[in-house]
Amino acid sequence: MGSSPNPESRQLLRFPPSMYAVPSSKMSPTLVKALAVPRVKLRGSKVSKYLDVVFRNSLLLCSLSIVAVMVLFFYELTSRSKLSIAKFGFSFFTGSNWDPVAGDFGAMPFIYGTLVSSLAGLVLAVPLAVGVAIFVTELCPRFLRSIVSFTVELLAAIPSVIYGLWGIFVLAPILREYVQPWLSKYLGWTGFFEGPAYGVGMLAAGIILAIMIIPIVASITREVLVAVPRSQREAVLALGATRWEMVRMAVLRNARVGILGGIILGLGRAIGETMAVTMLIGNRPEIAKSLFAPGYTMASVIANEFSEATDDLYLSALVEIGLVLLIVTVIVNICARLLVWSITRGNSARSNA
Amino acid sequence: MPSISRPLSLWRRFVNFCFVVLSALAAIVVLAPLAAIFGYLVYKGIGSLNWEFITNTPRPVGETGGGMANAIVGSVMILGIGSIIGLPLGIGAGIYMAEFGRGRFVNLVRFTADVLNGVPSIVVGIAVYALVVLRQQHFSALSGGVALGIMMIPTIARTTEEMLLMVPNTIREAALGLGIPQWRTTLQVTLRTAYKGVITGAMLAFARVAGETAPLLFTAFGNQFWNLNPNQPTAALPIQIFAYAVSPFDEWHRQAWAGALILIVLIVVAVSAVRVVTSRGTMEHNA
Amino acid sequence: MGVGIEVKDLNAWFGKAQVLNEINIKVAPNAVTAVIGPSGCGKSTFVRCLNRLHETVPDARVKGSVQVGDIDVYGTNTDAVDVRRRIGMVFQKPNPFPTMSIYDNVAAGLRLNGYNKRPELDQIVEDALRSAALWDEVKDVLRKKSGSSLSGGQQQRLCIARALAVQPELLLMDEPASALDPISTGKIEELIFQLKTQYTVVIVTHNMQQAARVADTTGFFLLGRLIEYDKTEKIFTTPSDKRTEDYITGRFG
Ligand SMILES: Nc1ncnc2c1ncn2[C@@H]1O[C@H](COP(=O)(O)OP(=O)(O)O)[C@@H](O)[C@H]1O
Ligand SMILES: [Mg+2]
Numbered sequence: 001m002g003s004s005p006n007p008e009s010r011q012l013l014r015f016p017p018s019m020y021a022v023p024s025s026k027m028s029p030t031l032v033k034a035l036a037v038p039r040v041k042l043r044g045s046k047v048s049k050y051l052d053v054v055f056r057n058s059l060l061l062c063s064l065s066i067v068a069v070m071v072l073f074f075y076e077l078t079s080r081s082k083l084s085i086a087k088f089g090f091s092f093f094t095g096s097n098w099d100p101v102a103g104d105f106g107a108m109p110f111i112y113g114t115l116v117s118s119l120a121g122l123v124l125a126v127p128l129a130v131g132v133a134i135f136v137t138e139l140c141p142r143f144l145r146s147i148v149s150f151t152v153e154l155l156a157a158i159p160s161v162i163y164g165l166w167g168i169f170v171l172a173p174i175l176r177e178y179v180q181p182w183l184s185k186y187l188g189w190t191g192f193f194e195g196p197a198y199g200v201g202m203l204a205a206g207i208i209l210a211i212m213i214i215p216i217v218a219s220i221t222r223e224v225l226v227a228v229p230r231s232q233r234e235a236v237l238a239l240g241a242t243r244w245e246m247v248r249m250a251v252l253r254n255a256r257v258g259i260l261g262g263i264i265l266g267l268g269r270a271i272g273e274t275m276a277v278t279m280l281i282g283n284r285p286e287i288a289k290s291l292f293a294p295g296y297t298m299a300s301v302i303a304n305e306f307s308e309a310t311d312d313l314y315l316s317a318l319v320e321i322g323l324v325l326l327i328v329t330v331i332v333n334i335c336a337r338l339l340v341w342s343i344t345r346g347n348s349a350r351s352n353a
Numbered sequence: 354m355p356s357i358s359r360p361l362s363l364w365r366r367f368v369n370f371c372f373v374v375l376s377a378l379a380a381i382v383v384l385a386p387l388a389a390i391f392g393y394l395v396y397k398g399i400g401s402l403n404w405e406f407i408t409n410t411p412r413p414v415g416e417t418g419g420g421m422a423n424a425i426v427g428s429v430m431i432l433g434i435g436s437i438i439g440l441p442l443g444i445g446a447g448i449y450m451a452e453f454g455r456g457r458f459v460n461l462v463r464f465t466a467d468v469l470n471g472v473p474s475i476v477v478g479i480a481v482y483a484l485v486v487l488r489q490q491h492f493s494a495l496s497g498g499v500a501l502g503i504m505m506i507p508t509i510a511r512t513t514e515e516m517l518l519m520v521p522n523t524i525r526e527a528a529l530g531l532g533i534p535q536w537r538t539t540l541q542v543t544l545r546t547a548y549k550g551v552i553t554g555a556m557l558a559f560a561r562v563a564g565e566t567a568p569l570l571f572t573a574f575g576n577q578f579w580n581l582n583p584n585q586p587t588a589a590l591p592i593q594i595f596a597y598a599v600s601p602f603d604e605w606h607r608q609a610w611a612g613a614l615i616l617i618v619l620i621v622v623a624v625s626a627v628r629v630v631t632s633r634g635t636m637e638h639n640a
Numbered sequence: 641m642g643v644g645i646e647v648k649d650l651n652a653w654f655g656k657a658q659v660l661n662e663i664n665i666k667v668a669p670n671a672v673t674a675v676i677g678p679s680g681c682g683k684s685t686f687v688r689c690l691n692r693l694h695e696t697v698p699d700a701r702v703k704g705s706v707q708v709g710d711i712d713v714y715g716t717n718t719d720a721v722d723v724r725r726r727i728g729m730v731f732q733k734p735n736p737f738p739t740m741s742i743y744d745n746v747a748a749g750l751r752l753n754g755y756n757k758r759p760e761l762d763q764i765v766e767d768a769l770r771s772a773a774l775w776d777e778v779k780d781v782l783r784k785k786s787g788s789s790l791s792g793g794q795q796q797r798l799c800i801a802r803a804l805a806v807q808p809e810l811l812l813m814d815e816p817a818s819a820l821d822p823i824s825t826g827k828i829e830e831l832i833f834q835l836k837t838q839y840t841v842v843i844v845t846h847n848m849q850q851a852a853r854v855a856d857t858t859g860f861f862l863l864g865r866l867i868e869y870d871k872t873e874k875i876f877t878t879p880s881d882k883r884t885e886d887y888i889t890g891r892f893g
Contacts, residue, residue: 048534048536048537049534051534051536052534052535052536054536055535055536055539056449056453056535056536058445059445059446059448059449059452059453060449060453061445062441062442062443062444062445062446062448062449062510063445063446063449063450063458063459063462063510064462065442065446065506066442066446066462066465066466066469066506066507066510067461067462067465069469069503069506070465070468070469072480072484073472073476073477073480076480076483076484077476077479077480077483080483127379128379128382128383129379129383130379131375131376131378131379131380132376132379132380132383134376134379135376135377135379135380136380138376139373139376139377140377140380142698148380148384150628151383151384151387152383153624153628154387154621154624155383155386155387157560157561157564157620157621157624158387158390158564158617158620159563159564159565159566159591159616159617159620160474160564160565160566160567161564161566161591161594161595161598161613162390162394162564162594162613162616162617163390164595164598165594165598165609165610165613166389166390166393166394168598168599169393169397169598169606170389170393211386214383218383229735231731231733231735232735232737233696234693234696234729234731234735235731235735235736235737235799235802236737236748237693237696237724238691238693238724238727238728238729238731238803239724239725239748239749239752239802239803239806240721240722240723240724240725240726240749240752240753240806241721241724241752242365242366242368242369242721243369243372243373244368244369244371244372244373245365245369245752247372249737249748249752250737253737253739253740254737254738254739265471268471269471271473272471272472272473272474272475272476273473274473274474274475274566274567275566275567275591275595279595279598279599299473299475299567302475302478302479303475303567303570306479306482306570306571307570307571307574318479319479319483322475322476322479322480325473325475325476326472326473326476326480329471329472329473329476330468330471330472332471333467333468333470333471333472334464334468336471337464337467337468362754365752
């Protein structure tokens with residue numbers, strides 16, 4: 001190639017700016033400088049080749065750290081819960097007695113509390129989150145769109161401990177004074193809303209969880225709704241559908257797998273949520289049908305008792321609960337990610353088919 | 354054949370109307386708690402916020418006054434350590450996924466990052482307790498930083514990857530074709546083009562872990578006094594808020610609100626800054 | 641039975657950009673009308689204004705009047721949903737519902753309108769599929785296969801059947817064959833020829849041979865204006881406008 005000096009090479013860029021894919025104002029100085037030199041093939045020196053290898057391998061190490069963290073988590077939690085696994089085996093999950101003094105540990109009340117509070121949260125959150133997502137993508141005027149989504153983003157940014165604080169001093173009193181009396185009067189017969197109204201309890205935990213998982217369910221739902229191609233919406237509209245029918249037939253039908261993924265992701269969040277729940281659920285290892293009753297979750301028993309656990313078996317039992325939590329959330333997240341990935345990636349492929 | 358040219362039924366109009374009303378209602382119901390939380394936080398927090406609060410350490414039970422100065426500084430220290438761990442690892446992993454991102458291994462990393470993102474913070478807390486605290490034999494700011502750093506990695510890695518993937522390939526090819534070595538191309542050309550997005554991801558990860566309490570409970574642990582030694586138990590704003598909130602003392606409740614206000618202001622400023630930076634970025638792209 | 645169309649002073653915008661300019665056109669019942677013109681001249685926008693689909697695009701706007709049979713499309717008391725139900729549309733890219741079976745795809749429009757009685761519905765679905773020349777190919781897998789499992793040409797005929805099932809008074813087709821192979825294209829053209837006995841058809845095409853083959857009348861659009869509108873024969877043999885002639889003879893576009 002041209003080793004003969006080219007007069008144009010004196011200019012900063014060798015070709016008119018329009019010939020580059022990127023405006024020169026956006027190019028980094030390095031690229032501009034590089035483009036400015038006459039195009040002589042610079043044979044990679046040994047040093048730079050060596051640096052390339054170092055560079056690539058250190059990045060590889062960074063990536064490996066992610067996998068390593070995951071593996072280490074599993075390894076540490078498994079090895080530190082060996083004592084409890086060996087002693088209780090499967091009865092750890094069925095036993096409902098949690099007695100650190102007697103050294104008897106059954107995790108049933110925590111599993112129950114985690115499931116019930118998470119499900120209560122989901123039941124409250126899903127319609128609202130899907131509703132907001134539909135409102136933002138299908139109905140809302142443009143100027144409102146960014147306001148609503150920014151608000152939902154902010155909701156996700158509030159720390160758990162602040163939700164808990166607000167729950168203790170605002171939500172729980174409201175529940176105790178107004179909501180619970182009303183619920184027990186009209187729905188008490190179902191058995192889910194009876195007993196003394198403390199304010200704190202399963203119901204309070206469920207409500208705070210709902211508020212906390214709405215952002216994630218809503219944002220994933222929005223993502224999959226947006227991924228439904230416009231041609232599907234127009235196909236339904238052209239048949240003479242109302243907006244609701246369009247959403248039901250073209251949007252929700254095509255997006256339901258992805259929405260399910262979002263819901264499962266929300267479930268994963270709810271299961272592992274710690275501080276707000278710890279502050280609101282009442283922290284009593286009991287299994288009660290009524291949502292007014294206090295309960296306990298896997299995450300909150302760890303938060304409350306971990307630093308008090310002095311003997312090895314007690315600690316080991318708490319770590320085993322952590323291990324269960326890890327396994328459950330990993331499974332839940334794998335399912336959810338696979339669902340969401342299949343919809344946001346497979347969609348374009350499918351509509352091309 | 355039946356004729357279907359009859360007017361749109363009232364029922365269909367009604368259902369459609371309900372749909373519109375209900376989704377708008379859902380939006381309002383979701384916005385309500387946010388307004389309630391912020392309103393109450395500002396109302397309660399402003400009243401308790403004063404100079405003493407941000408310059409003093411906590412007073413013993415029963416005495417009024419005192420503040421969370423040590424917790425604020427402790428939080429900064431723990432977050433600093435977390436960023437030192439999380440930023441390079443996260444950005445490095447993100448670059449690797451974006452620039453060498455083919456094949457099974459990278460898919461595994463990507464997937465693991467997403468799953469790690471969903472691991473409950475309390476689990477991160479006990480895992481780091483087992484990994485660091487038990488080995489060190491004591492609580493420390495360092496272990497708290499490790500926990501937060503680990504939590505930052507997946508978010509930063511995935512946003513970095515996404516941002517780098519948006520850089521057109523022509524830029525890389527232009528640089529590589531000119532004989533610039535790969536590492537300089539990536540760091541000085543590709544990463545530089547996408548730096549705004551990368552910063553955004555880092556800020557979001559930072560804002561997310563800034564309020565984390567659960568991973569610090571058994572790592573940084575908390576401290577009623579000043580401590581600047583990263584090897585000692587250290588106070589953090591979220592732990593202090595938690596401890597005060599569940600205490601039975603009114604004075605501490607007031608301080609919990611004040612601490613919460615400081616925390617939320619920090620986070621909202623970070624998130625809004627990100628919003629401003631990114632929206633400006635996209636506008637430039639459109640222009 | 642097909643209906644006539646009368647368009648008066650139709651203008652359309654995307655945001656601030658005007659893409660249709662004072663369109664006036666009159667189409668006879670039971671005729672096939674082709675809309676031709678270079679890409680981007682507003683053909684799609686024109687047909688999408690006829691069934692009020694244009695206004696569903698954010699920031700899009702329409703002004704003017706359109707009469708389709710006895711429907712005043714942009715009348716103050718006219719419901720857009722009603723208009724769209726009575727005017728069928730087939731799009732450039734086949735867009736069957738991927739999550740529905742073939743049967744459900746065709747029945748979708750009827751079900752929207754509350755037709756759920758099985759024997760009747762079966763009959764209409766069969767008729768629609770026969771009209772779209774797809775019945776013989778799919779009659780054994782009606783409920784087993786999804787709409788998206790068919791070949792491209794079959795998918796497009798499925799979309800035609802879906803549009804026909806609601807018995808529209810007017811059928812709009814936006815380049816229905818542009819994404820298809822020659823054999824499928826031939827089938828669709830044949831189909832349009834037969835549909836003429838029962839429907840009024842407006843078909844957008846960038847393929848002039850196709851317009852010449854299927855259309856009774858042809859309108860030529862350029863830069864958002866209707867340049868010439870006449871019998872197809874006349875347009876393709878002795879156009880009265882120089883720009884039409886240039887386009888027909890391939891001198892631009
Ligand atoms: N969604 C849209 N937003 C903005 N402008 C559009 C949109 N769709 C089409 N246009 C513009 O409107 C003009 C007419 O488009 P169209 O009716 O699709 O043309 P044709 O079908 O003749 O190719 C074109 O200039 C096109 O760029
Ligand atoms: Mg078109």
